[in-house]
Amino acid sequence: MNFNIIFTRSIRLLLLPFALLYGLVIAMRNWLYDKKVLRSATFNFPLICVGNLSVGGTGKSPMVEYLVELLQSRFKVATLSRGYKRKTKGYGLANETTTALEIGDEPMQFHLKFPQVAVAVGEERLVAIPQLLHDRPGTEVIILDDAFQHRAISAGLNILLTDYNNLFYNDWFLPTGDLRDERRSYKRAHIIVVTKCPATLGTDEKNKIVKQIKLQEQQHLFFTAIQYGQPYHIITKQPIGITAQQEVLLVCGIANPQPLKDYLTAQVASFTELSYSDHHIFTIDDLKEMRKKYGQLQGINTFILTTEKDAVRLLKFSEALRDLPLYVLPVKHQFLFGEGAQFNQLLHDFVAHSPAAEV
Structure with missing residues (x-):
């Protein structure tokens, strides 16, 4: 210890x-x-x-x-979350222009993965439930x-x-x-x-x-x-395989990253961690630090890996990320x-x- x-x-x-x-x-x-x-x-x-x-x-x-x-x-399913660390207050329903800053990273993740599902946020769920049913009466x-x-x-x-x-x-x-x-x-x-x-x-x-x-x-x-799935590029969605010859930069801002680190220890040659607090809101300086850390990797088979929660908070830099080998690792319950x-x-x-x- x-x-x-x-x-x-x-x-x-x-x-x-x-x-x-x-x-x-x-x-x-x-x-x-x-x-x-x-x-x-x-x-x-x-x-x-x-x-x-x-x-x-x-x-x-x-x-x-x-x-x-x-x-x-x-x-017909709907989700209702508090919307932790969002920049808005009160009830909100996700739409085509919604961002993670408006509804929070986890609801944004639900919205991106299930665009046909009503994804709502509201601190006072007692108030938000009737509003959600009013907006989506078929729920x-x-x-x-x-x-x-x-x-x-x-x-x-x-x-x-x-x-x-x-x-x-x-x-x-x-x-x-x-x-x-x-x-x-x-x-x-x-x-x-x-x-x-x-x-x-x-x-x-x-x-x-x-x-x-x-x-x-x-x-x-x-x-x-x-159960970890196959990583996919944050912008192009192109998948990538994980092999024992790879060197990875792990960009992670979740509450408990230990299972993910244990997984990478068993799956790749080595990894370097760039750690942030849970629900961290990424800045342009964070992106610069990510590029710098990635440039310091010594291997010839390298890429950056992040979680789905972190990915939705990085999407605001979509144009800058298009040419960066940044991949998202999905996770499920088995x-x-x-x-x-x-x-x-x-x-x-x-x-x-x-x-x-x-x-």
Whole structure:
């Protein structure tokens, strides 16, 4: 364990009094909702919530994309996100001229990948849902992105994600840990997905996690691994293969890049990382730094690699990127233990049997 990790953990441990105070506030808020002092609104309409109990990357965006791909052939799907770090306020619906600065990087990613799907943003989801249904009256299901902890709305189906490397039952409140909600809040979920598992996860390890989570009646638990796709050029969409002879410059501004770095370690000869904070808004100076770092690579088989989230924030430099070997690495959830079909059926059944879908 290196010095930086030890130092960070020591600092977070010293912040334990603040974590206790934060946990007390969250517990009181949940108690008020549980006792119905504060009310959760319900809609006679299929709402699917995707969220987690912690900060950091648990794979929410790939899960939203998985749900869109799964449902869009049978139902008219919409997504609703907060639009984190966007430069606008209030409700907004993506259109042909929308940029990531207007709706945020993750909603922009959904919009680019699924242009036929209604992609909306709004901090107050209670207000945004009726506006979205007014703008797109044919909508049959709305996927709420990162909304599990926002109890002002009670979704018909809650999907809770937890990272295999940081399972919620071993975590603690911010800032000592990464929890932004109580551990016991997992009981509100209908489906729990343990994400970022090793593809070789065995049955014994699976059963240990099942035992620790202590599933409630009618809860379903699934396990997924990260599945990386074939990189494609950010502008031309031309694909490229990854080989063991390549040297890569990784441009990355996501919450948890470790799985991606582990993947590159196993796949290419070497890589250099140009790291940014999560949701970083790229500037022209960043682009110059990227070109400089790329020029310093020594190999003859080199290219730049970035994530889909980062790519949507780089597209504003599209003309400058056309001649740069900058490729985007797609990522998906891969269900383990052959349980993907069961997950898919649960989702289809929920939407098909919801009152609005039966009309």
